[in-house]
Amino acid sequence: MRSGWAAGRDAANLAVRTGACLDVRVRRCWVSDQPSEEEVRHWTRRFASQSNNRAWELVEQAERTDAETDEMLHAAHASARLWSTVGTELNAARSNLLLGVAHGLAGNGRLAQRYAQAAQRYLSANDCPDWEAALMETALAAAAHAAGDGAAHRRHYAEAQRRAGAIADPEDREIVLRTVTRVPAP
Numbered sequence: 001m002r003s004g005w006a007a008g009r010d011a012a013n014l015a016v017r018t019g020a021c022l023d024v025r026v027r028r029c030w031v032s033d034q035p036s037e038e039e040v041r042h043w044t045r046r047f048a049s050q051s052n053n054r055a056w057e058l059v060e061q062a063e064r065t066d067a068e069t070d071e072m073l074h075a076a077h078a079s080a081r082l083w084s085t086v087g088t089e090l091n092a093a094r095s096n097l098l099l100g101v102a103h104g105l106a107g108n109g110r111l112a113q114r115y116a117q118a119a120q121r122y123l124s125a126n127d128c129p130d131w132e133a134a135l136m137e138t139a140l141a142a143a144a145h146a147a148g149d150g151a152a153h154r155r156h157y158a159e160a161q162r163r164a165g166a167i168a169d170p171e172d173r174e175i176v177l178r179t180v181t182r183v184p185a186p
Helices: 006-019 036-058 068-085 088-106 107-125 129-146 149-164 170-180
Strands: none
Touching: 036 068, 036 088, 036 170, 068 088, 088 107, 088 129, 107 129, 129 149, 129 170, 149 170
16 A cells, blocks of 8 residues: 555545545645746646546536536646646647637537637648647637538638548547547437
8 A cells, every 4th residue: 555645646546536535644845835946847748638538528427417517627627727728839739729628519619710720820831740630620610610610610620531541640540530420420
């Protein structure tokens, strides 16, 4: 059984994944009262990454309860907020991409369009890998579907499928296709 810092870390990771309450009794404090800027950036990046990963896990689920949909949105927003303090413009674009998909799947058309279009502006102006271009079209398709824009939904859905099918790396292709298939077909 782990104790001390490792137990606290494991409990925090479990709480982030499950949303459970923490009941950890701390005997010593390993975090200084005034952590260095480097420590803060390290932990902010870690929590941003964990929130991002959890949101994508929920996006990829075939079905979600209302509580899981809420968790998906909270995790996506937490990730975006954290990356906004320690990330790059690319991190911001990827956060917008995730928010576009998540809000689209949650049925929040206007928000989904806002985030998907913000991601599109950045990714279209910069070279992005094939998988990212496919996810951009997926976010736009999910947003258009949630907003009730049938023509845009059909156009972006077809482009998402085309781009996903053309992804060179088989593992990347499989990951992207899991997301594409969560968007309702036109």
